[in-house]
Amino acid sequence: xxxxxxxxxxxxxxxxxxxxxxxxxxxxxxxxxxxxxxxxxxxxxxxxxxxxxxxxxxxxxxxxxxxxxxxxxxxxxxxxxxxxxxxxxxxxxxxxxxxxxxxxxxxxxxxxxxxxxxxxxxxxxxxxxxxxxxxxxxxxxxxxxxxxxxxxxxxxxxxxxxxxxxxxxxxxxxxxxxxxxxxxxxxxxxxxxxxxxxxxxxxxxxxxxxxxxxxxxxxxxxxxxxxxxxxxxxxxxxxxxxxxxxxxxxxxxxxxxxxxxxxxxxxxxxxxxxxxxxxxxxxxxxxxxxxxxxxxxxxx
Amino acid sequence: xxxxxxxxxxxxxxxxxxxxxxxxxxxxxxxxxxxxxxxxxxxxxxxxxxxxxxxxxxxxxxxxxxxxxxxxxxxxxxxxxxxxxxxxxxxxxxxxxxxxxxxxxxxxxxxxxxxxxxxxxxxxxxxxxxxxxxxxxxxxxxxxxxxxxxxxxxxxxxxxxxxxxxxxxxxxxxxxxxxxxxxxxxxxxxxxxxxxxxxxxxxxxxxxxxxxxxxxxxxxxxxxxxxxxxxxxxxxxxxxxxxxxxxxxxxxxxxxxxxxxxxxxxxxxxxxxxxxxxxxxxxxxxxxxxxxxxxxxxxxxxxxxxxxxxxxxxxxxxxxxxxxxxxxxxxxxxxxxxxxxxxxxxxxxxxxxxxxxxxxxxxxxxxxxxxxxxxxxxxxxxxxxxxxxxxxxxxxxxxxxxxxxxxxxxxxxxxxxxxxxxxxxxxxxxxxxxxxxxxxxxxxxxxxxxxxxxxxxxxxxxxxxxxxxxxxxxxxxxxxxxxxxxxxxxxxxxxxxxxxxxxxxxxxxxxxxxxxxxxxxxxxxxxxxxxxxxxxxxxxxxxxxxxxxxxxxxxxxxxxxxxxxxxxxxxxxxxxxxxxxxxxxxxxxxxxxxxxxxxxxxxxxxxxxxxxxxxxxxxxxxxxxxxxxxxxxxxxxxxxxxxxxxxxxxx
Numbered sequence: 001x002x003x004x005x006x007x008x009x010x011x012x013x014x015x016x017x018x019x020x021x022x023x024x025x026x027x028x029x030x031x032x033x034x035x036x037x038x039x040x041x042x043x044x045x046x047x048x049x050x051x052x053x054x055x056x057x058x059x060x061x062x063x064x065x066x067x068x069x070x071x072x073x074x075x076x077x078x079x080x081x082x083x084x085x086x087x088x089x090x091x092x093x094x095x096x097x098x099x100x101x102x103x104x105x106x107x108x109x110x111x112x113x114x115x116x117x118x119x120x121x122x123x124x125x126x127x128x129x130x131x132x133x134x135x136x137x138x139x140x141x142x143x144x145x146x147x148x149x150x151x152x153x154x155x156x157x158x159x160x161x162x163x164x165x166x167x168x169x170x171x172x173x174x175x176x177x178x179x180x181x182x183x184x185x186x187x188x189x190x191x192x193x194x195x196x197x198x199x200x201x202x203x204x205x206x207x208x209x210x211x212x213x214x215x216x217x218x219x220x221x222x223x224x225x226x227x228x229x230x231x232x233x234x235x236x237x238x239x240x241x242x243x244x245x246x247x248x249x250x251x252x253x254x255x256x257x258x259x260x261x262x263x264x265x266x267x268x269x270x271x272x273x274x275x276x277x278x279x280x281x282x283x284x285x286x287x288x289x290x291x292x293x294x295x296x297x298x299x300x
Numbered sequence: 301x302x303x304x305x306x307x308x309x310x311x312x313x314x315x316x317x318x319x320x321x322x323x324x325x326x327x328x329x330x331x332x333x334x335x336x337x338x339x340x341x342x343x344x345x346x347x348x349x350x351x352x353x354x355x356x357x358x359x360x361x362x363x364x365x366x367x368x369x370x371x372x373x374x375x376x377x378x379x380x381x382x383x384x385x386x387x388x389x390x391x392x393x394x395x396x397x398x399x400x401x402x403x404x405x406x407x408x409x410x411x412x413x414x415x416x417x418x419x420x421x422x423x424x425x426x427x428x429x430x431x432x433x434x435x436x437x438x439x440x441x442x443x444x445x446x447x448x449x450x451x452x453x454x455x456x457x458x459x460x461x462x463x464x465x466x467x468x469x470x471x472x473x474x475x476x477x478x479x480x481x482x483x484x485x486x487x488x489x490x491x492x493x494x495x496x497x498x499x500x501x502x503x504x505x506x507x508x509x510x511x512x513x514x515x516x517x518x519x520x521x522x523x524x525x526x527x528x529x530x531x532x533x534x535x536x537x538x539x540x541x542x543x544x545x546x547x548x549x550x551x552x553x554x555x556x557x558x559x560x561x562x563x564x565x566x567x568x569x570x571x572x573x574x575x576x577x578x579x580x581x582x583x584x585x586x587x588x589x590x591x592x593x594x595x596x597x598x599x600x601x602x603x604x605x606x607x608x609x610x611x612x613x614x615x616x617x618x619x620x621x622x623x624x625x626x627x628x629x630x631x632x633x634x635x636x637x638x639x640x641x642x643x644x645x646x647x648x649x650x651x652x653x654x655x656x657x658x659x660x661x662x663x664x665x666x667x668x669x670x671x672x673x674x675x676x677x678x679x680x681x682x683x684x685x686x687x688x689x690x691x692x693x694x695x696x697x698x699x700x701x702x703x704x705x706x707x708x709x710x711x712x713x714x715x716x717x718x719x720x721x722x723x724x725x726x727x728x729x730x731x732x733x734x735x736x737x738x739x740x741x742x743x744x745x746x747x748x749x750x751x752x753x754x755x756x757x758x759x760x761x762x763x764x765x766x767x768x769x770x771x772x773x774x775x776x777x778x779x780x781x782x783x784x785x786x787x788x789x790x791x792x793x794x795x796x797x798x799x800x801x802x803x804x805x806x807x808x809x810x811x812x813x814x815x816x817x818x819x820x821x822x823x824x825x826x827x828x829x830x831x832x833x834x835x836x837x838x839x840x841x842x843x844x845x846x847x848x849x850x851x852x853x854x855x856x857x858x859x860x861x862x863x864x865x866x867x868x869x870x871x872x873x874x875x876x877x878x879x880x881x882x883x884x885x886x887x888x889x890x891x892x893x894x895x896x897x898x899x900x901x902x903x904x905x906x907x908x909x910x911x912x913x914x915x916x917x918x919x920x921x922x923x924x925x926x927x928x929x930x931x932x933x934x935x936x937x938x939x940x941x942x943x944x945x946x947x948x949x950x951x
Binding site for chain 1: 318399404408
């Protein structure tokens, strides 16, 4: 199990992560989402052992990953811009990583080489951004790590490859019981592949939940009321936002669905509908709750 | 525990292989250049062989010189490639993406450091070592040559490791490769340059330092500049300065060990986020900026003053250019390091001002209160003194005392009539020693026979050197007490030690037996001098017998006469001398050894006066009486040409 324990990381005067704590369940696909500069990539680098936290630690089975080669053999990190030397080819990179990862699966590598349109002898730096990302992922999947950290892995990939990658990630999780952490702004893709999400903002955790639970915990309700609603009629509800268009009111409300429905029904609406939220909508709602919304940004 | 160590070693080996592979291209380039150097060596050896210079001799100087020069150049190449390779190898620290890759690799920071260090060092060492051994095989004929060139190779390898670990440490301290390049090349040059500037300034202001080679020729010059380790080692080795040579070797090893330890520490503590960003050690750019500014200011200041007469105004000219150029260099470097004006200027500016103030303060102190201008080592601390141009090494305590007294008369004389801080004169500072009239040579022939150089060999291999230039005429300044100096010089040159040092062969235990065994038989002659005029002219030669028995008797008689000579100092003055009239003969003992087509020839020459009764009687008793006294021995003065070759060489 991967545990993030009270991690604080500063870059000069700027605090990237502050006393951050959460747990990533074993074998889960954990989506790390957050605003720009919230500290997602920094957190992944700390988990991967690239950065040393100023305080706290990232632990796997209660052992810190920093400066621990034995644990790092179980982890693989693909950064937002994977690095390849000028002359490196898929072959040369594979031979480099093959030696470091005891769990390296050559058959899998060969299989991936036949799936992806990348030649083993081609120079990787001459490839497009998307192709380079695919090459990095081929290496990562072949290493069969127990913990796979992916930073913006869907960036620059066409929809077909995105589907393929999601499928391969799911395969790895089911075959290898790999725990995958994906930091991304592409919430649509995350929604397909993640079972847990963690939302961080300004270096702290806003929410960390099972994805279904997260989606069930927040609801959008559209309702039309005959009369004007009185002051404080929904005081018992945890309303995140209310938007009014004509007589149609759209509520975003946190809490149990049944309780919300009952509370709305009590005001005798002419029309009422509970709508499912996408992950993106959940994200926006949660961010609005912490004051990060378009209105706030524009007001500034 | 065992499995952890084993895993670490495995990772080290894997990363070593990777780092070595990364340097393959540089290694090939260096190897090709080494091969080109070897081809040039072969060409030079063929030229030497065709020129008829025998290489089948015990003295393989021409071919060995080719080897020494080649190896010196190879060492410089190794230094350059070490810096280039280290910057390239540790460049992964200066790129955020590669930092991500290597930071996540299952290896510790120490393993990453050592693997890259060893991989890079191997890549530079292989072509250097292989190439150097080929050069050694081609150019060495003697054991001495093999020993020297082997020393060059070993020191070259030590230097590669030193430069590599030093550059690696710099790479860990820098955020970008550009900064690493500036600092790696700069740090070596800056240290040597700044030290050289200060030494040159001290030379230009402090009487006695100029021309002494003190400091320039010591390991002090390369203390923190590993790029110079092998070059200075070579200089000490070829000059036979064993103490300095071994000091360089020991310091190089200690320095390298220190750099490796510091590098490992920097690897463990370096923050990965400094890649492409900032210096990991904040004070490093400040030191470099201050160093380069001092260097640039010093060089331009010296250039502005050079070629001018010594004067106090030179100090102000120097200071003006020092500040103008130094400050310009400082600002340029500041902009380079900060990539604009983001970084605060004030701390760096204060460091520069502080360094300059400290440097100028030190210089001022050196020329006034620190006593460097009047320093003479304590007698008890001196094991020997090399005095004057003939490089004779005096060990007799009485003579050491005499030399110290001469030196004291010079420093006291300098202090008496000259202002402090002293005038500044680039090149040398010798305006204190002018004698007021032009008859100095006739009045003080011993004093004005050469410059006064003192080299005190002290305990533990330390040395102190001073050199004073003396001039006749020009200035009315006459600070030295030449009466006393002349008297002390007479005392010194009348000592038994000087007598033996001036003709050391005569006092060799088996001198006669040795030269009698040479295939080229010793030849001897005695030349008569005209003692009637101020100049003494050769008047003719008597060829003497060369059999061992005769020679032995002659040498014994000569030794007796020399030791009994109360005015031996006169024989020191060979030309244009008031003493010439006393010396009536010159005895030459020549001997040589045939080596192939070459004859190595040595000659011992002794000035013989009428007081050398043992020698003259011995010659008379052995059948040369009539030749010595025969007037036909004289030659017509009109045949004399003022050609130096007619005179015997200096002893």
